[in-house]
Amino acid sequence: MDRKYLTVEEWESQFGRQVRTARVAGGLGQAQLASQANVSLATLSNLERGKGSTLKTLIAVARALGRTDWLASFAPEVTISPMQMLRAKQRASNADVRVRAPRRKHRA
Numbered sequence: 001m002d003r004k005y006l007t008v009e010e011w012e013s014q015f016g017r018q019v020r021t022a023r024v025a026g027g028l029g030q031a032q033l034a035s036q037a038n039v040s041l042a043t044l045s046n047l048e049r050g051k052g053s054t055l056k057t058l059i060a061v062a063r064a065l066g067r068t069d070w071l072a073s074f075a076p077e078v079t080i081s082p083m084q085m086l087r088a089k090q091r092a093s094n095a096d097v098r099v100r101a102p103r104r105k106h107r108a
Contacts, residue, residue: 012050012051012052012053013049013050014050015050016047016048016049016050016051017048017050019047019048019061019065020048022065022067023048023065026065026066030044030045030048033061033064036064037057037060037063037064038060039057039060039061044061058071059071
């Protein structure tokens with residue numbers, strides 16, 4: 001499945017399944033995870049079923065599951081600034097430009 005073509009609803013459903021899988025793998029019941037994440041049982045249930053959730057809930061549940069790596073992948077740390085990228089591109093394009101010497105006139 002090519003993820004770049006998923007709808008919002010498909011992403012919600014896929015993420016919900018991942019939350020449920022992580023919860024079960026950790027030996028947690030829904031009520032226990034909801035309590036640890038400080039969210040209601042209904043809220044966690046909605047998240048797991050892909051029925052919508054807030055960013056706050058998503059963060060709380062991911063932290064309670066010890067899966068902050070999910071959150072880090074949403075906003076990776078920028079290691080190079082956009083201005084540095086632009087300057088490097090400009091330098092590269094300037095290096096590719098060839099300047100020809102003016103033509104000499106031939107005398108007959």
